[in-house]
Amino acid sequence: MRILGCFKAVPALDLLREEDWVADDSLRVDTEYVKLEWNCFDEGALEMMRKLSDLSEGLNVVFELDALTVGGKKADSFLKILYALGFSHAVRVESEEGAYTPPELLAELIAAYIQKKAEAYDVVVTGVQSADASHGKTPYLLAEMLQWPCISQVTGMEPAKGGCLKVTSQTGRGEKVQIVRPPCVLAVGNAPCAYLRVPTLKDKMRLGNRPIEYVDPGVLLSDAGAFADRIETLLALCPVDRSRDTVRIESGSPEEKAKVYYEQYLKGRLLKL
């Protein structure tokens, strides 16, 4: 089973000094001096992939783990770590260092990469959202583009019979366990183990220096020149006016009030549907 783990390296915002939480001229907070770290949900997702592979030992199934990120050169060190941890292939879709890539574009790039691959992926694993932008949209958009089902808030993955996965996720009503037949997108939420294991220096030397596949985003998109144009820049921030008019239905019993509400406010809208 081929699994692609998609992750993001993000600035360690807890290392940012309080006085540095100030927007600059381009309305961005300068995080240049803080180190990059795994996006927390992605870190849990990658560790979950490794654990899945560990669990397959002795079973008649091989999990081939690949990793992909969209980012600048600094992300290479993260891909090297994944190589050292036994990932088979590491891909970086090249983007300007620190550039903001909107979730629609991220999902499109990942989907295009998967669709252009000769050998098909069975599963894509991501974190539910990133710590820097917090949109929480990428896995859902990706699933839609691939026309694959998506399970969110995943907390566990195990091998299951017949080329399936046993997926545990959190729902509003508690924990849900499903046997899933790929392909699917799994968005990892609050995983019990949020930390990725650490490769030894020997493994880093032995495995960490394998070549990373660099992909020009323009090649992945249908409109080759569109990538740079679609990197969004924040120009201004203004509050959204969410205030609404209010009418109080005075007097009468609850039944009479309900009748007034239905006749005067609801009926017309329902008829329009």
Next chain:
Amino acid sequence: MAIISREQIVEGLVKILGKDQVITDEKVLKESSLDRYRKYEQVCEVYTQPIPAAVVNVMSAEEVSEVLKFANENEINVVPRTGHSAIEGGLETALKDSVVIDGSGMNKVLKVDTYNMQVTCQCGVPLQALDDMLREQGYTTGHSPQSKPLAQMGGLVATRSIGQFSTLYGGIEDMIVGLEAVFPNGKICRIKNIPRRAAGPDIRHIICGNEGAICFITEVTMKLFKWQPENNRYIGYKLDDQYMKLGFDCLREVMVAGYRPSFARLYDAADANMHFSGWLEEGKAILIWMAEGPANITPAIEAGIKEMMSKHPELEEVNPALIEKWYEGLNWGPEQIAEEAEEIKATQNIGITTEVSGSWDNIYEIYKTSCDRILAEVPDMTLMGGHSSHSYINGTNMYFVYYYNIVDCAPEEEINKYHDRINQIICEQVIKYGGSIVHHHGLGKARAKYVTQEYGSSYYMLKTLKQAFDPNGIMNMGTLIPLRK
């Protein structure tokens, strides 16, 4: 070992201090049997050291005196403690039915004397609180170890600690003025506050660095300095990791030229990557200085260092704002310790440090050969590196930083399989090249086994001191001088 039972020890202590000051809660006792040297055991909540009979909270020198007299008469091992931030086993209760004497309740700042530029405080005053209070008034102790959010004055003096700005202010031995300490027979001794004297040996140094193996420190007077952060200047250069030898030479150049920056640091690439990976390329080491002091001095130090470094084409200057921002987030406190524990549990990966010192002509060999040996001889290493962070006219320190995965190993075996083995290699290399195996964390119990090699013929003096002041052997046995097997 005690000549009375565990129950009699507790009874005796309650008689002296009252029930409220004698803690026998099992969890507290277990946690008090070790320090961060056995970090993995601590995280796994596996306790291999003898569990103490009690932890006593002392509130005055007189109470310390009474407790010590009781312990001395009954040959009870005592372990003095304040902030509980030790990392070399100095707080381990190595003998059965020990008593931990906790001075953290003695936390009053007694006098801030800005005319004579000194501050007097009790042993349990947290350094962070003291320095924050002083800074509000425009002063500082100049002492800023990484453990500042945890450490308290008694322990800082007892371990002969050093802060990040030592190149200007010195180690704690240069900062202390007078002291008060209690000896095992209950004798309370005060050393008065004077700028200097030549009336015999400097007896403050019987107390400073005693690691609780000679006396219990109850009061400390420290020098004060003006705090002028608005004048701070930061200087940084990156260099390829292969030029570490040059890096040490650059530190030396600045010291020998007579400059006194407040910090002077050299990180190798492995260590630098943990701190500066946001902007520093992989494989790059980094040299950093900070100049502190009056407005007309710091620019001169900055200009002097820059002029000297400009002669080294291997160095590339970095934006000083990046250094300034990094340095402000350097200390670790309870939150970082809690987070680290979670990470260790989850990944079975642990990070440890060992600090040593050497002369300019041997520090590079100490650094290089230790790293090489550890990588060749110790399994499961995930990071091996370090930095120099305290420089002198005649040498510098090396702060080894290493991480390893704990593989197929019970918590109680970890110390033998990894930590002690790494410590041993470092100590062997330091002794071989003529440095010191301890720069500022204390010998503790972890490195006490190397004390005769460290001291050579002068071990006679240390042993005689211990025997003279602690003839019954009740003060933190196993620290400084190893226990007989």
